[in-house]
Amino acid sequence: MKFAASLALAIALAAAPALAEEKAAKEDKPAAAKPAEAKQAEVVPQVHSTKHSGVFGGQKLSYTATIGETILKGEDGTQKAAVVTTSYVKEPRDPSRPVTFLFNGGPGSGSVWLQMGAFGPKRVAIPSDARDDGAPPYPIVDNPDSLLDVTDLVFIDPPGTGFSYLIGKTEPKEFYGVTQDAKAVAEVIRRWLGDNGRWNSPKFLGGESYGTTRSAAVTNQLVNSTFNDVGLNGVILISTILDLAAGSESPGNELGYITNLPSMAAVALYHGKATAPSVEAFAEEARQFAIGPYASALLKGQKLSTEERASIRRQLAHFTGLSEAYLEEADLRVTPGRFFKELLRDRGLTVGRLDSRYTGKDADNAGENPDNDPSFYGIDAGYTAAVNSWERDSLGFKTDREYQSISGIGEDWDWRVKDLPDARGYLNVAPYIGQALRENSAMRVFVAQGYYDFATPFFGAEYSLSRSGIPQDRIQFSYYHAGHMMYVRDEDRSKLSHDIRQFIRAR
Incomplete structure (x- = not known):
C-alpha cells in the first residue's frame, strides 16, 4: 500500500509540468466566441382604414374607421408592447372638433364593451330585459346612439387586453400596474394626438369600471405631470371605482x-x-x-x-x-x-x-x-363574437391572436402607487381627479351609475367623489335603471348617450 501511494504521488509530480504547460497554452489561446443571441424581430405595426357613413344623434355623416397598432418602446429603443386602437373620425376632418379616448376596465378587459355596446358606430343587439344572449349569430346593427355626431372616438386596448400584447421578452411588471398602465395609455394618447394633428382639439377621457380607476391615473399622467401636459375638457366615469379600499371585505372594514x-x-x-x-x-x-x-x-x-x-x-x-x-x-x-x-x-x-x-x-x-x-355569462358570448367579427372582417385587422375580452393579467397587477400617501394599504385614486379639477377650472367630470350594480355601487362612487379636496361644482351624476353596463338596456343606452352628448356640448 505504501509503495502504491508513493508511485501515485510520483506519477502526479511528473505529470504536473506537462499539465501546467497545457493550461498555459489554453489560457493563451483566444476563447471561442459565444453564439450571438438571436435578435428580436421588429414588429411592423399594421394599420387599416376604411370609409363608412351612418346616422348618429339624428345626424348623417361620413367617417373613417382606423384600426392599428402603436408600438411602445423602452429607453434603449427596444420594442416593448403593441397597443391596438380603433378610431372613428368624422370626414372631412376638423382639428377643432372634440376627440374622446375610451377604454374599459378589469384590469384586463378589452374595449369591446364600450365599443360594441354603447358608443361605437356598430353595436351587438342582445336582449334588453336582462335575459341571456342565447346563441349565435348575434345581430351587429347600426348604432344611432354613437357619440360620433359630437366627438371623434378613439377606443384603446391597453397592453394585455383586446388584441394588444407584450413584445418579445418584455416583463409583465413593466405594464401591468396602476401607474405603469396609465403611463402606457397616456403615451398612446399623446402619440395619437401628434399623428393626427389634434393637439389643440377639445379632449375627453372616459372609462368604465376599472377604466374609471385608469381614467384617474391617466388624468394624473396627462394633466398633473410636469412635462408635455395634455389639457382635458372632461373626464367621463361609467360605473365608478376610485376608492378600492372602501369596499374591501377585510375583517374590520365597515x-x-x-x-x-x-x-x-x-x-x-x-x-x-x-x-x-x-x-x-x-x-x-x-x-x-x-x-x-x-x-x-x-x-x-x-x-x-x-x-x-x-x-x-x-x-x-x-x-x-x-x-x-x-x-x-x-x-x-x-x-x-x-x-x-x-x-x-x-x-x-x-x-x-x-x-x-x-x-x-x-x-x-x-x-x-x-x-x-x-x-356576465348572460352577455359575454354576444360581445366576443361581435368584436371579432367587426374588427377582423369589417375593419380588416389580421392576427392569429385571440381577442382578450377579459384576460387574466389582473393576477399580476401592481396596485402600489408611489405618489399617493399610504397607497399600498389604502388605494384611492380620487385625489388625482381632485387635483386635476383644482388646477384646471374648465375641466368637468361626468359620472354614470346603475342602480343595480354591485361591482361598483353608486353610493360608493358618491362617497369617493365627495371627499375633501375634490371640487363639487363641476361633478355631474346621472343614474340608470340597469347595472354595471347600463347600456345593455335599450332605454338606458339612449339616456347615457344623450347625457354624455350634452356633457360634451356644454364644454
Missing part, C-alpha cells in the same frame, strides 16, 4: 357594508322583496339610513345596545328584503355574495353581481355564494 346598502335596497325593490314608490326614493331613504343610524351602529361594534340592535335589524330587513333571523346570524353585516344567494333563495334563484336584474339557477340552492354571475 365602510363596504355602508356603501353597498343602497344598492341592496334598489335590488330588493326590483325583485319585489321591498315596497316603495320608486327606486329613486327608496335609494335615497337607504342612503340616509346607511350613512346615519347604520354607520353609527357598525362603528359601535359589540358595544351596540340590545334595543338599538333590534331597531337596526328591523330597518335592515326593510331595506334588504332579508329576514331578521338571517340578518342576526350575519351580525347585521351582509356581504354582496351572500346577498346574491339569499335574496331569492325562496325562489331557487340567485341575482347577478354586475347587473342584479339578471337571475340564475345554481346547482345547489343551499350554498352560501352563487356558482357564477348570470349578468
Whole structure:
C-alpha cells in the first residue's frame, strides 16, 4: 500500500509540468466566441382604414374607421408592447372638433364593451330585459346612439387586453400596474394626438369600471405631470371605482357594508322583496339610513345596545328584503355574495353581481355564494363574437391572436402607487381627479351609475367623489335603471348617450 501511494504521488509530480504547460497554452489561446443571441424581430405595426357613413344623434355623416397598432418602446429603443386602437373620425376632418379616448376596465378587459355596446358606430343587439344572449349569430346593427355626431372616438386596448400584447421578452411588471398602465395609455394618447394633428382639439377621457380607476391615473399622467401636459375638457366615469379600499371585505372594514346598502335596497325593490314608490326614493331613504343610524351602529361594534340592535335589524330587513333571523346570524353585516344567494333563495334563484336584474339557477340552492354571475355569462358570448367579427372582417385587422375580452393579467397587477400617501394599504385614486379639477377650472367630470350594480355601487362612487379636496361644482351624476353596463338596456343606452352628448356640448 505504501509503495502504491508513493508511485501515485510520483506519477502526479511528473505529470504536473506537462499539465501546467497545457493550461498555459489554453489560457493563451483566444476563447471561442459565444453564439450571438438571436435578435428580436421588429414588429411592423399594421394599420387599416376604411370609409363608412351612418346616422348618429339624428345626424348623417361620413367617417373613417382606423384600426392599428402603436408600438411602445423602452429607453434603449427596444420594442416593448403593441397597443391596438380603433378610431372613428368624422370626414372631412376638423382639428377643432372634440376627440374622446375610451377604454374599459378589469384590469384586463378589452374595449369591446364600450365599443360594441354603447358608443361605437356598430353595436351587438342582445336582449334588453336582462335575459341571456342565447346563441349565435348575434345581430351587429347600426348604432344611432354613437357619440360620433359630437366627438371623434378613439377606443384603446391597453397592453394585455383586446388584441394588444407584450413584445418579445418584455416583463409583465413593466405594464401591468396602476401607474405603469396609465403611463402606457397616456403615451398612446399623446402619440395619437401628434399623428393626427389634434393637439389643440377639445379632449375627453372616459372609462368604465376599472377604466374609471385608469381614467384617474391617466388624468394624473396627462394633466398633473410636469412635462408635455395634455389639457382635458372632461373626464367621463361609467360605473365608478376610485376608492378600492372602501369596499374591501377585510375583517374590520365597515365602510363596504355602508356603501353597498343602497344598492341592496334598489335590488330588493326590483325583485319585489321591498315596497316603495320608486327606486329613486327608496335609494335615497337607504342612503340616509346607511350613512346615519347604520354607520353609527357598525362603528359601535359589540358595544351596540340590545334595543338599538333590534331597531337596526328591523330597518335592515326593510331595506334588504332579508329576514331578521338571517340578518342576526350575519351580525347585521351582509356581504354582496351572500346577498346574491339569499335574496331569492325562496325562489331557487340567485341575482347577478354586475347587473342584479339578471337571475340564475345554481346547482345547489343551499350554498352560501352563487356558482357564477348570470349578468356576465348572460352577455359575454354576444360581445366576443361581435368584436371579432367587426374588427377582423369589417375593419380588416389580421392576427392569429385571440381577442382578450377579459384576460387574466389582473393576477399580476401592481396596485402600489408611489405618489399617493399610504397607497399600498389604502388605494384611492380620487385625489388625482381632485387635483386635476383644482388646477384646471374648465375641466368637468361626468359620472354614470346603475342602480343595480354591485361591482361598483353608486353610493360608493358618491362617497369617493365627495371627499375633501375634490371640487363639487363641476361633478355631474346621472343614474340608470340597469347595472354595471347600463347600456345593455335599450332605454338606458339612449339616456347615457344623450347625457354624455350634452356633457360634451356644454364644454
